[in-house]
Every structure is written in C-alpha cells, then in structure tokens.
Amino acid sequence: MHLTRITYCSEIIKNIGSEELSDILEVSRRNNEKDSITGVLLFNSNFFLQCLEGSREVVNRLYSRICCDKRHHNVQIVAYSEVSKRQFADWDMAYLPWTETTRKIIAQYSIGAEFNPYQMSAQSAIELLDDLGRILQKGDN
Template identity: 45%
Template sequence: MYLVRLIYTSRVTRENDAFGPEEISSILETSKRNNQKHHITGLLCFNRKYFLQSIEGSRHEVNKAYERIMRDSRHHDAVILGYEEISERAFSNWHMGFIPESSVTKELITQFGLTDEFEPYKMNAESALGMLKALKSLIE
C-alpha cells in the first residue's frame, strides 16, 4: 500500500505585512489545480503566523508535492510532524480544504495542544491529525 499522509508545519515569511486573503486565495487556487491532477487531498490551516497542512495521496505524488511546496518562499522553517502509510484518506473531499483562523478556537487548541495558543511546532503527528480532522468537520 503506497497511500501516504504527510503533515507539516511552517512559518509564514511575511508575517508582519498582513499575509492577506489574496495570497491565501492564490495558494489555494494553485493547490486545488495541481492536487486534483495528482489525486492529492488534504487540508491547510493558517493563522497569520503558521501553516499546518496535511497532504495525502500516492507516496510518489505526496513526496513531489512536498518538495514543490518547500521551494515556495512564502513560508520557511518547515518541520514534518508526521509521515505514514495509510489505508484510507482522512480528507478525501478536499483537493485542498482551507481552515480560516476564526475556526481554530481556543477550546480546540486546548483539546489538542499544550496551551490555548496555536503552536503547531509543539504538536505531534497524532494531535495535529486529530485537530485537522476536528476542523474538517466544521467546513463539511
């Protein structure tokens, strides 16, 4: 079975000059187009400071997409939180679903994190996936 899921977090590069809705729309447009072509599904969560993203699909395509995403200067300091073979997708409805900051409530952050601040660098794969799954249910 070569279906895999990769979860990573990264820091937005231009944190102080409002990384605004146009930049997010542009990322999502490209992501949806490319991901559909390569049968990749997933979720992207953004809170002005950090990205938390899950991408799932064939090992080959996920690896290629991750390499491509890592070359993007709009973010940096990426850390892979989890990479695993899976038997089913968690985000099959989304070529790239987007979770806006307003959905990431303090309750949810506390449920999956150490404090009530969104600090994805301090999350492990299981809690990051748990949080993304909980967030997914809000946009379905």
C-alpha cells in the same frame, strides 16, 4: 502506489496576506485535482499546518516543491505514514479559517493560548486534523 499522508508545519513569511493565501489555495486546488491529492490547510497569522494525502510518489514530489516556496520557511514534517483511507477525500485542498469553532478545537490540543504547531506532538496534530475534518464534514466550521 501506496496511499500516503504527510503533515507538516511552517512559518509564514512576514506580510503574507489574504491575496497570497487565495493564490496558494487556487493553485493548490488546480494542481491537486490533477494529481488526485486531497488535504487541508490550516492557517493563522503566524503558522501553516497542512496535511496532504495521495500516492507516495506524488505527495513526496509536492512536498519537495512546497519546501522551496518562498512564502513560508522553517518547514518541518510533523508526521508521515501510509494510510488505509483518506481523511479529506472530498477536498482538493480544504481551507480552515480561524473561527470560534476551530479556535476551541485547537485550544484542546495546544499548550498555550496561541496556535503553535511546532509545539504539538505528531499525535496531537493528527487528532486535531481528524477533529477538524469532522467539522468540515458537518459543514459547521
């Protein structure tokens, strides 16, 4: 049972709105608590970037399920590794809304003005999530 972290990005299907997003978060938090999964979901109007942490078996199973979800497509693994500790241990699924603070942090890791996780290296994506994890800890997002 190795502690594993997967980070992936995906593109939203057009017309996904705040209601669908709330549904995703509600189900995620319920399931993840049961399965001891923690993580974070970053969302802008086009893309998701999500990190999932937990046992390898459970993380792999969840990722397969998420890949089949019709609310997004073009799901791509950005990074996958065993980790010694959780970055988002306090969150069944933290959600990072688009605020001035998150926008500024994301801009540091982005090529263009728009958030586009497909254009990020694995290292940038992981460092971005680490930075965002720190602002979640401080509670000033």
